[in-house]
Amino acid sequence: IWVSTRFRKAGFRNAVLKGQGNALLYPDPMLRNGGDIDIWLDGERDKIIGYVTHLFPNVKVQWQEVEFPIRKDTCIEVHTVPALMFHPADRRRMEAYFDQHRDEIFSNETELPGEEGKVCIPTLRVNLTFQLIHIYRHIFNEGIGLRQLVDYYYLLQHCLKTGQTSLLPETALMVKHLHMSRFVGALMWVMQEVFLLQDELLVLPADEREGRFLLNEIMLAGNFGQHDSRNQIKKSKWGNFWQQTTRNLRFLTHYPREVIWNPWYRLTQFIWRKRKGYK
Template identity: 45%
Template sequence: MRDKFFCLIRFSVDDTVDIPAGIKPADWRILHRMAVEQALVGVLFRGIKKLPDDMLPDRELVLRWYAESESIARQNKKVNEAAVAVSDMFMKDGFRSCILKGLGNAILYPDPYMRTPGDIDIWLEGSDMEIIDYLHSRKVKGKCYYHHAEVPDFRGIPVEVHYRPSFQFNMFHNMRIQRFFRKTADIQFSNRVELPEGAGQVYVPTPFFNLIFQMSHIANHFFHEGIGLRQLMDYFFLLRQNISADDRAEFARLFKRFGMYNFASAVMYVLQEVFGLKENLLIVPADARRGRLLLNEILAAGNFGHYDCRVWHNANSGQFRKNIQRLYRNMRFMLYYPSECLCEPFFRLYHFFWRMRMD
């Protein structure tokens, strides 16, 4: 079934791909479930709209899929409007900003409204203490973490205010990537784009920055809780932009410097297997061994690990039990990513004291 799922994904995002063969009527509900788990409902519905009538799912499922796709489109428009508003608000208060991930990725899709949106991630120019003090002055009551602070509700949309775009568990790798973020920040806060249907303008990262930042973001979620195909699809569209040979060599160098080379090689494998990414678009060679592990984890756990039956999802289970689960997760990946797995518990301890200082 996974091969049929991958074929349908490729057909949905690439108009040059042939109609997927071998999908039976009984397969459609399983494919829909897989699309839900990977947050690709809107993406696959674009493919369904291109299918001949004799290949379509039953009428009930088509109507359900259509309703879900329309809901995703409406949510995208709501997020776009909120992103413009929150960017303007911070600008008026003296902070340059940059919208991370979502909106900058969605405009690369064949249909910017087919991507399932999440919360709004906005990177502000300033130190962690400066931005947290500012949020406290505005009576924001969300939690603060090492790289972002939560704004639970802005026009009905959760917002994560970043003072650091991302981070690495290894202390030395983290220092290097934070230096990279600071060095390239000015360009990101100046890269303005127009959102669809005249929703307004926001600043988003450049493709070069995104390929570094989003690899770190994907890796963080993989080691912390799990990652889904939605985030890998974002990276697929980033790689389909024009990237020079010199830049590809630079990415390989930076991935090694930031401790992400092995994980990036696994991501390249998944992008080839699932999305059919062409060999000439890879920025590092694909690693089949690590890639198979990553793909199996993605399919088992779903978007951000929400469908992983191996972990305890009860919100009231307590921090101790969650920490035990993370240690067990680290142990499973130790042979593949020893540096990240060994450093994660120490980073968590550092983060505990960092939060005590900030609260």
């Protein structure tokens, strides 16, 4: 609550993404293990980054997010856009989608468990698409966390509980526009295999072949890639760049658009940070 209030007083409408809002959908909100605090600010990218770097000059800045180390015991990430896609056309479609629902999100106030006051969180309609994009992105970075799958399971159950399954075709259409159909079909198979997800809650038809590949990746990587022996930490930035590029080649035949554009995105982001003087 205090993070949201601070940014609101600084003139930024904001919404808390993922975790804290997802906890509300659990049978007991306190059962969900908390993670980072991700908060999306409404405003121009340079203005948002300028506000944060004025307070913390040495923080790590990326195109879509910037660290906000105001508390040592909690990792806070400030987002200039809720999610990221590497392919430029898909990224533009994604950002246009969030822009379309911007006012809807920044007016969706709710109370968090164990807190006093209200914060804004994405609506169910937006969350159904946003969290799929977020899980998809994790494939190409540290790996998918099991908590993300549980979160999405309860999000789908909330659709059923509140009689809003009519939102699923809209989600499916957006998934197709973003060229994520193969991934989402795989994810639906995994969720049926692991969580016994009901057929009426499938965003797209379950794809067993792709699903087995995805489940194998999840099991190999462990929770957020913490136990993936294939992820050897390199000391240099270029070493990390090369490692991630070669690591993602195993996804080339499954998700070619993101794999091919990943190195280009990371290179252009590196140049952008250097031009701006960011860390």
